[in-house]
Amino acid sequence: MMNPKPESVEHYFSWFSGEILERLQRIREVLKREIPEAKEVISYSMPAFKTTEVLIYYAVAKHHIGLYPTGSGVSEFKKELEPYQTSKGAIQFPHDEPLPLDLIADIAKFRFLEVQAKPAKKKKN
Numbered sequence: 001m002m003n004p005k006p007e008s009v010e011h012y013f014s015w016f017s018g019e020i021l022e023r024l025q026r027i028r029e030v031l032k033r034e035i036p037e038a039k040e041v042i043s044y045s046m047p048a049f050k051t052t053e054v055l056i057y058y059a060v061a062k063h064h065i066g067l068y069p070t071g072s073g074v075s076e077f078k079k080e081l082e083p084y085q086t087s088k089g090a091i092q093f094p095h096d097e098p099l100p101l102d103l104i105a106d107i108a109k110f111r112f113l114e115v116q117a118k119p120a121k122k123k124k125n
Contacts, residue, residue, distance in 0.1 A: 005042075005045050006042050006045060006047075007042070008042060009028070009040050009041075009042060009047045011042075012042065012045075012046070012047050013025070013047075015060075016060060019095070020060055020065075020095065023065055023093075023095070023099055024047075024058070024060065024065070026099055026101060027058050027065065027067070027099065027101075027104060028040075028047070028058075030101050030104050030105050030108065031049050031056065031058075031104070031108050033105070034105045034108040034109050034112070035049055035051075035055060035056075035108050035109070035111075035112045037051055037112070038050055038051050038055055038112065039051070041054070043057060044057065045059075046058065046059040046068070047059070049108070051112065051115055051116070052115060052118075053115055055069070055108065055111040055112055055115055056068065056069045056070075056073065056107070056108055056111050057069075061092070063092075063094060063095060064085075064092040064093055064094045064095060065092075065093045065095070065099075066090055066091065066092055066093075067090070067091045067093065067104065067107070068089055068090050068091075069089070069091070069107050069108070069110075069111050070089050070111065071088050071089045072110075072111070072114060073089070073107050073110060073111050073114075074086050074087075074088065074089055074090070074091060076107075076110055077103065077106065077107055077110070080100075080103055080106075081103075
């Protein structure tokens with residue numbers, strides 16, 4: 001059976017409760033505060049914040065919340081992310097550890113500024 005696809009961020013959040021839901025809400029609040037220009041969307045079945053492109057995704061996994069700020073968002077903060085499991089474009093924040101909200105805020109601001117600095121893509125007809 002395939003996993004269900006969320007229709008909205010609220011729909012995605014409705015699948016969780018307790019501490020997991022609180023952690024999702026804290027990440028969402030930080031991202032809304034730091035990148036208010038971004039629109040909340042569902043992309044690849046995950047909540048995400050988007051301007052001209054997706055800046056950052058986040059999602060719940062069994063043992064962690066994943067933050068997906070693309071490769072540059074991980075490599076730019078390599079030193080600060082040393083305590084966490086990372087891969088090319090992903091960061092894992094274990095459920096049993098406090099969320100590094102200031103670091104999440106810094107990564108979100110970095111991604112916003114990085115995307116703003118790119119030349120606008122031309123729309124295809």
